[in-house]
Amino acid sequence: MEGLGNLVTTLGNRVSTNLRGSITDLTPEKFIRIVIIAGAYMLLRPYLIKLGGRAQMQSHEEESERAEAEARAKISPNELRGKVEIPDDTDEEDEATAEASGPDWGKKARRRQRDMIKKLLDAEEQRLRENQEELEDKDIEEFLVKE
Template sequence: MDGLVNLATTVGNRFATNLKGTFTDLTPEKAIRLVIIVGAYLLLRPYLIKLGGRAQMQSHEEEEARAEAEAKAKISPNELRGKVNIPEDTDDEDEAAARASGPDWGKKARRRQREVITKMLIAEEKRLRESREEQEDKDIEEFLVKE
């Protein structure tokens, strides 16, 4: 127990002596240097933290991309059936390639696919319009008097 008390008093005495010596030997030149170092640290600290955050974010994104690539490699073609997205109506290769989650289609293939979908939509709208008109005709026939 005496050794522990002796160690604590020694550490306390050395700390007090070193702290007192630091301030007694502090010249104006050393004080200015200390203020510059502390000020530079305070000014640069937020930028250093942001830089570290960006580096960490890039590291996480690379790790996530690597894991995603490994996961995609493990997916069988049967799992992808019916999940192919049709590219949007744009002729810009870069935007369409960036947004398409399906296979990389050529410009002509995308255009042909858009035309097919457009024709299908027009046919469906026409069919709905005709059925609506037939329904209206039946409604009107109810009110007509047959003699």
């Protein structure tokens, strides 16, 4: 504990001695030089901060673009939902044209799957049509005069 106290007093003495010596040795040329340096710093500091912020923003945008590209490269099954293509009603499919990555379904299963997808899409289209009609009715009601 005593060593810490000695260290603090030594540092305090050195700082005060050096500061006093710097001020007593200050000539008009050195004073003008300090004023010029401090003034230039105060004038240029906002521009330097803006420049640094712009550079930081560009690097952040590049990093986010890189992260988005990596995220797009990894597609999860949830992202593929709703982007289904309805296959044609052809029951005669060649084994050579069948995709190797898909399940090997029978004709009835494929037909049931097509019908289910069509029903879902028709129901969604009907719901959208009804919503559109309701919106149109609301727009028309807005212009009707009530007496």
